[in-house]
Amino acid sequence: MSPRRSHRLWPSGLVPVVLLAAGCGGNDQSTISPGGKAARDIATLWWVMLVGSVVVFAVVLVLVAVVLLRRRALRGAPDLEPRGRVGTWVPVVGGIVVPAVVLAGLFALTLGTLSSTSPASAGSTSLTVQVTGRQWFWDVTYPDAHVRTANEIHIPVGVPVRVEVSSGDVIHSFWVPELNRKIDMIPGRTNTVTLEAMHRGMFRGQCAEFCGLQHANMAFVVVAEPRDEFDSWLATQAKPARPPPNxxxxxxxxxxxxxxxxxxxxxxxxxxxxxxxxxxxxxxxxxxxxxxxxxxxxxxxxxxxxxxxxxxxxxxxxxxxxxxxxxxxxxxxxxxxx
CATH class of the missing domain: 2.60.40.420 (Cupredoxins -  blue copper proteins)
Structure with missing residues (x-):
């Protein structure tokens, strides 16, 4: 390949890298920038599996390289080495013992993550929010306060909030990556997920199940704020619209x-x-x-x-x-x- 042609091709080879970096930039709707306890456990499990898989892959590559280089060095030489138990222990340890230990550790970590992402029972939370997915917006209700709003969910910081989700038309999926896992919204059925923010912030949510033409433009925000500010917001939302003053x-x-x-x-x-x-x-x-x-x-x-x-x-x-x-x-x- 000529230098001129290679000069033309190398920028195009960077395109996937640039796109990948752009997708990882910022913390808007990022699963690896947790703002809640459940999302933190999910991110921890993801990092452990990623790092573990990279280490295992690297070890396998090294072993393959060692075997290939050794075979190349011994090609044509007489087989003078005595065969002992080393050839038996290597596949036993590398193929059975190590994978068993790794899988057992991942299984234990997964069980802990499942526990933290499971929905809280109705009696264990002080606040319940009902969210109905519609084409293409989110109907939000605070049943205890008789408040109805849309596309914006307010929650107090550090308080587990029970979110009951359902659908008014087709299947949707409720997902706030920085706070917890996604959960499906199925017509005629109510599912539950718990949101608990560790700090103040605005967390973007998204419908994660294709629901029609404007599925990509079906977003919402979760606003986490201190308890006194949340109580003030909820009290204001419970009031009717004030009469026009002029x-x-x-x-x-x-x-x-x-x-x-x-x-x-x-x-x-x-x-x-x-x-x-x-x-x-x-x-x-x-x-x-x-x-x-x-x-x-x-x-x-x-x-x-x-x-x-x-x-x-x-x-x-x-x-x-x-x-x-x-x-x-x-x-x-x-x-x-x-």
Whole structure:
């Protein structure tokens, strides 16, 4: 191969390495950057198996190399070495004893990981959250506090939270890699997983079971915060939307209530009580819209309202034909829902 051609090829050979490094960058939704006890045990098991497999692979390569080099050195020489028990002990130790010890250790470590990732019983946790997967967003309910929100789960730091998951349409899968394993959401069935964060943070979750056109854009966040901040957030979420304090916000509310939005969405304290789409009572307090499709900013929200199919093709929300002033009033009203 000419130097010029090899010079052309070596950058393309780096492409897989660069992609691999890019995939490992950061700690966003990373299974090896645990933020919870269960995820820490899963990551520990993964590292042990990775390092162990690398060591075993390296030892096997060395032994193969030694055998090949020795055979090459002895090729054509008379067999003068007496055959003893060494030839018997090597396969016994290397093929039976060592694998048995390694597998027994991995089995014990796996049992410990299974214990830490098993869901907590209903009576052993002080907080229960119910999550329903829908195409393509997450319906979140705190049954004891009578709170309903969407795509954002708040939990207190250091407290095991029982999360009961189900599906409203097709099979989904609930997964927060930095907190625990994934668990399937099956229509007509309720499964359970426990989330416990070791520190404050925002942990990204994702649907891990193909569920249709927008499966890749079905994300959510788990917000872990100190207990007092969580209690304050939950108390605020339990309140209905406050009445519009001025004429501009009242106009925005009338735009909302006079449109088809009321048949799909709920705003507590008004006659909007739809259950098809996400609850919007405290929409402005959330970080994202459309299950992670965009940031919760006026510009992103305006684009979503006018043409949601352009932002997230296939979702069940139709577009609107609001005038400029109507859209502005509606945005100001929605931004007041905190």
């Amino acid at each position: 004429a501009a916000l009242e106009n925005g509310q009338q735009v909302f209530l006079g449109s088809g939005c009321v048949y799909c969405h709920t705003i507590a304290g008004t006659n909007a009580s739809g259950k098809i789409g996400p609850d919007l009572t405290h929409l402005a307090s959330r970080s994202y819209i459309g299950a992670g499709a965009g940031a919760n900013s006026p510009g992103e929200l305006a684009g979503w309202i006018l043409d949601p199919q352009h932002v997230k093709p296939g979702n069940r929300m139709p577009g609107t034909d609001l005038t400029g002033p109507e859209l502005q009033d509606l945005l100001e009203y929605l931004e007041s829902l905190r």
